[in-house]
């Protein structure tokens with residue numbers, strides 16, 4: 002596999018950090034450990050001068066300050082967010098973009114105002130078809146200068162739990178996560194959740210912006226028009242057990258019982274089952290699921306492995322959802338490198354019995 006990444010990709014990777022996989026342990030990801038993806042620069046926003054405009058195909062256009070939003074009934078949702086490019090760097094042939102391995106995910110508690118409430122207040126006109134969300138950040142992609150924009154079809158925009166969020170985990174949004182306001186669309190891949198939100202425009206025709214027509218499509222080749230990337234495919238991840246090697250991150254565990262634990266999610270339906278393999282995917286056994294305490298948050302799972310025989314192992318896990326979606330052994334390659342949800346593989350060495358570390362006792 003050609004795994005070489007360029008300086009440009011390294012630059013992206015250094016700006017956009019992932020969730021350290023051991024942080025899967027926290028049911029709610031502390032804000033500083035949540036993954037981050039910023040296409041351009043973090044805009045410099047003066048909250049006192051900032052306002053959200055709601056216009057287009059509405060009877061009553063609105064201009065709302067942060068105080069106006071905070072004074073409306075608040076709504077909270079716990080939601081797992083994952084970048085559509087998660088798993089990209091594990092694809093072959095290599096796809097040039099943000100080189101995520103598996104760590105582009107987080108689970109946060111978002112507080113804000115229901116988008117439906119604001120759209121009802123603005124009174125949608127009969128020909129309203131989509132809602133376009135415009136951020137404050139601007140840049141170039143493949144030569145096209147643009148402001149970050151994404152749209153939602155009306156039925157998605159009006160669904161329960163779609164939020165204009167001003168808090169993450171009980172605190173004002175951090176600059177990197179979209180201060181002062183972002184869209185949160187539970188179940189959808191990360192790109193949907195427009196940060197530094199400044200404008201909501203209701204339109205009467207399908208939105209044709211760059212992030213819908215050029216990016217975020219499943220395309221077999223450059224000529225393929227493709228289909229849009231929407232909800233998150235199922236995925237389970239495990240906290241890598243034992244201790245890592247500094248360079249390779251391969252793991253070492255002592256022989257004996259070893260509890261494997263992790264989280265699983267799907268944007269299509271609740272997680273129904275997580276399976277674990279300790280032989281590189283040849284055989285699978287069911288893990289135990291934690292109670293489902295939120296529809297849109299990830300679900301905890303654990304598996305009691307007995308690592309009796311010293312040697313090398315490849316641990317894997319895979320999720321099924323209630324709609325029958327399951328992680329494939331190998332995901333389908335696509336031009337953008339989206340949704341590679343092939344199962345995680347964790348290389349582990351089980352030590353000989355009686356082996357003692359060289360550290361002083």
Ligand SMILES: Nc1nc2c(c(=O)[nH]1)N[C@H]1C(S)=C(S)[C@@H](COP(=O)(O)O)O[C@H]1N2
Nearest residue numbers: 036037038039040084136149191192195196
């Ligand atoms: N305005 C704006 N919104 C954005 C982005 C962006 O670059 N600009 N990145 C999107 C992408 S691709 C992802 S994966 C998520 C990441 O959200 P986070 O950084 O809060 O985890 O934000 C989305 N919203």
Ligand SMILES: [Mo]
Nearest residue numbers: 084085191192
């Ligand atoms: Mo993303």
